[in-house]
Amino acid sequence: MHYRRGEYADAVKAYEGVPRYARFWDQALFENGFARFQNEDFGGALGSLQALHAPQFEGAFQPESWILKSTVYYYSCLYDEVKTTLAAFDERYGPMAKQLEPFTGEDLPPVQAFNLVVAENRRLPRSVYLWIRNNERIREVMRTLTRVDAEKRAIVDGPWRGTPLAAQTVASLEEIRGTLLQVGGTLAKNRIKEAADNLRTFSDQAEIIRVQTALDEKDLFSAGVDQKTLLTRQTLYRPKMPGESWNYWRFQGEFWIDEIGYYQYTLKRGCPARAEK
DSSP, X not given: OTTTTTXXXXXXXXXXXXXXXXXXXXXXXXXXXXHHHHTTOHHHHHHHHHXXXXXXXXTOOOHHHHHHHHHHHHHTTOHHHXXXXXXXXXXXXXXXXXXXXXXXXXXXXXXXXXXHHHSOOSSSOXXXXXXXXXXXXXXXXXXXXXHHHHHHHHHHHSTTTTSHHHHHHHHHHHHHHHHHHHHHHHHHHHHHHHHXXXXXXXXXXXXXXXHHHHHHHHHHHHTTOOHHHHHHTOOOOOOOOSSTTOOOOOOOSOOOGGGTTXXXXXXXXXXXXXXXX
């Protein structure tokens, strides 16, 4: 609600209130990155994304996070970083898009789609598989199927076995089970298509950013701007500490679990007009 009202500082506080290691922590980190970006806290936005891209979230399906990261760099005119980020997006999500292609057709039976997500397999990319299974509606279908199967076993193995009532009840449970498979399969099928559509959309956005970056680099070159010299003249300062009990540790390429979620970048700016101010 804060984000939709444009109250980005309050949105940041709310997102940071999501408990660490909670089920939706990765989503909170991503959306917090957007809130910080809108609040013009570019270093904070990159810090949230740094946490999201840690090995802790290797199974997270967050393609848009790389688009946001490249956008932050673009607004800072850090074009080399833009290209590096987009290359990382292509490397991670390009193969996923191809792997999903066989499962996005209208001819995919719902039950087959559901079977792709009821047990871990290698036919779907792992992050997409986890993203689909984490959908609350699909989780509820799976929970209900488990209860149906338990009741069926209780009737088949219980004192009512062999009676007309047991046969009728088992038949009813089988009908319910078939309906649940159709419902779950339709949900899974839609979710697979949504993942593929997201990858296609963000791939298109990546290409737009890539082209615009090349055009801006050309403009700087035509204007005779020496961006490397401009960046060299700037000094990076460590981020402001929230309080006296906090300490600053420079990131050296390794991730520690207790540091994830607390990263903060400091950035230079490669934009000549703002640098002169």
